[in-house]
Amino acid sequence: MRYLPLTEADRRSMLATIGVPSVDSLFRDVPESARLAAPIEGLAPHAGEMEVERMIAGMAAKNVAAGSVPSFLGAGAYRHHVPAAVDHLIQRGEFLTSYTPYQPEVTQGTLQYLFEFQTQVALITGMDVANASLYDGATSCAEAVMMANRVTRRSRAVLSGGLHPHYRDVTATNARFHGFEVVAAPADAEGKEDLAALVDDKTSCVVVQNPGFFGQVRDLTDLAAAVHAKGALLIVAVAEVVSLGLLTPPGEMGADIVVAEGQSIGNALNFGGPYVGLFATRDKYVRHMPGRLTGQTVDAEGRRGWVLTLSTREQHIRREKATSNICTNSGLCALAFTIHMSLLGEEGFGRLARINHAKAVQLADRLDALKGVEVVSDSFFNEFAVRLKKPAAKVVNKLAKAGILGGVPVSRLYPGDEALADLLLVAATETNTDADMDALASGLKEALS
């Protein structure tokens, strides 16, 4: 038990200082019936570093790492190259093992990187202000809807059929318990929905994803105007944040709140978490915003410094009246995002986005030429939907047997919807080589024959 420094002699001497005969007597407030006399049965005893490593590495070895095979998976989680410097820096103990910066004099490091993170998020989304991150894109989306309800004092949210199904589900779960209405448009694989028609005078917000779940990218300017004309807010969700290196940002299209999944920048796939939820809005809504905020100030000597601020919105002061019950963020993932974004810079972020788009265009052209495959998305960034002549889930399983992670069958996220069973989502990033694309094309040909 190498992490526990007390020796038996220490324990004896400390018990003497306290004036009790044994540690057991320190547990005397526990009802006798609930006190355990010995270690709990059914669990293993402690193991050394070598054994633990062997056990857990054994489990890791049973998984197929996406980077070890041609991989085209997306649908809200993307495999990008993360520069080595990112992981090195976030593993510095002063970052890794620090807590929430409650004492600003000794946490200026954390506070400054959060301020930089907030600025980067505001810049790439085209918004005024951002918070210091939430759990992930899906929870940011639900929080945005609840914020729109507070701002507009209305309680009906309209969700696009091109919004990620998880974002829809998480929002619907919160709606059920928090007590607001959700109108979810049907899955919109072709990009034809008319969201403005669903907005009425009870609608607090419209949530639309760009690029959409099925790939389409759209200009939301007209939608924003229509939504605003009815007194509602436009929330734009971005599931692939790299797209913001190339596309007109939601802020320039009239969004009131932008939420995004930041995993693509700085963070590994991690089987779905931890990820980092981005959240940005207009200046006028700052005091309605959920989550943690870092603000600039001066110290007693007039020097610039940073503190956590506007905490009067938060749970520890407002309790049941708080804007949200969230009391943590994704600090370390936000740090990874910030470092990766700093390495990319203006030049690199734009270039990364262009490479992603170009790779996807190459792949789409390649797949469109195959018999039994039709590209459905008429526009896209780095991910698009294709219609196969067989159920996509079966094809994906066949490809996996051949050592190819060939994309996400839409049925995985829309189970039971027969109309979507033939759709496959395929994503390409800068990590995909020509050889990967060859493998997918020939694998698909084989699986569809």
Add this chain to the structure above:
Amino acid sequence: MNTQGRKTHVDALGVEGGGAASAAAGTISGNRALMLEEPLIFEQDSPGTTGVDLPKPPAVKSRLGAVRERGRIGLPGLSEPEVIRHYTRLSQKNFAIDSGLYPLGSCTMKHNPRLNEKLARLPGFSDIHPLQPERTVQGALELIDTLAHWLKTLTGMPAVAMSPAAGAHGELCGMMSIRAAIEDRDGSTSRRRRVLVPESAHGTNPATAAACGFTVDAIPADATGRVDVEALKAKLGDDVAAIMLTNPNTCGLFERDIVEIAEAVHAAGAYFYCDGANFNAIVGRVRPADLGIDAMHINLHKTFSTPHGGGGPGSGPVVLSDALAKFVPLPYVVHGPDGFSLVESGADEDSSGKEFGRLKGFHGQMGMFVRALAYILSHGADGLRQVASDAVLNANYVMASLGDVMTPSFEGPCMHEALFDDRFLKGTGVTTLDFAKAMIDEGYHPMTMYFPLVVHGAFLIEPTETESKQSLDAFIRVMRGLAERAKSGDADHFLGAPRMTPRRRLDETGAARKPVLRWVPEVERREAAE
């Protein structure tokens, strides 16, 4: 650079601007040897520079439809060495558990083993996609199932929901579970709307209850720092959905009457939610199921030591009693004859039909699961019991060693944290905040201050089980010294603290009054002013 209109260091030194307020550094740069002044990343822009080598994008015909390409974003350009220096310097301005004792009560800042970091980074965990075919992620599902087994066994509970992303998210999950169970049992929750929450609860408890559509009713504490059982019983009725209790509570005490409370709550037809933030005080020695609890979240970062990275990520699985076991969020892992699989929707054949939907994208905080399981296996059933014993022993040792110079709020024994209040500072002119700032100059991160609210000027000290006796003795010596200094009339020492930090006390009121939440380029700020 001085793009924020702040005083430059040169100003501050009086070399240029005569700012006599501070000549603290006495250097031209404002740097103090290893403590370097560091501008924002945006103030280090070399346009056109980048820290990554990316190939030229292949030439293709754009498929962006009607969307225009964006113009300039405003991100700075830096090379890799510049970025590494910047973030290394920032790191040096942080206190961390790796730097020293971090006695932040209720936050449980214990040692973060690096083995756990190594294992979480194995490509078999870090480089797997959440929507890969299940056959290709059997080891990941096995790890989640193994961790779930430990959490259930350690708590004695039959079920666990793994997906919540943090402790407060776990609270939300548990209260949703309770509400779904009541709706299932009674047809609706229209009658049971009230949730009882002690005054000493974490601020997230009432916020969570409200987020679940409940109204909150506070229960007072009694003179011993525990829930007033009679007051609680008087508030119970058929309009109460649940009680949310923290045990061990935020005063650092075990709720002695917890079994009686649970029985009364159940007799009233309500459920018992326990905030498990302090589970590390009892792990291996008490099973929450034996106390009558229906739902409890476990902060993996606290009890099982996943690093907190400046405030997250966390992970907050929720254990559930038989009554609540079916009312869980999606997705979850099941084990069948063909191996492990995920129940991702109510349409799944393994679904109970009682699940209440998703709480987050994908399956949970996998990276945290790996770290927590590594910590658990390293300790084993025997070691985890020792974790609780040592955490409690260390806290009581601090309590006993400081009890004569500071004022313990309640009679002991305490659990894993020791609560003092500011009575010992009466008449000195020194506040809890001043005392905390003086601790910083001594090389310690302060304890949690002014919480719990039930005592005035609280000092909540949590040493954790990973501190040695030598480390505690050094801390005790400093705390005694400061207490004696305050009592000796040297208030100035405290009011001016901290003096040795990269920044002195910061103006928090000003920050909130005119919030500056992002950097704005000089040009834009000038334009805005005109």
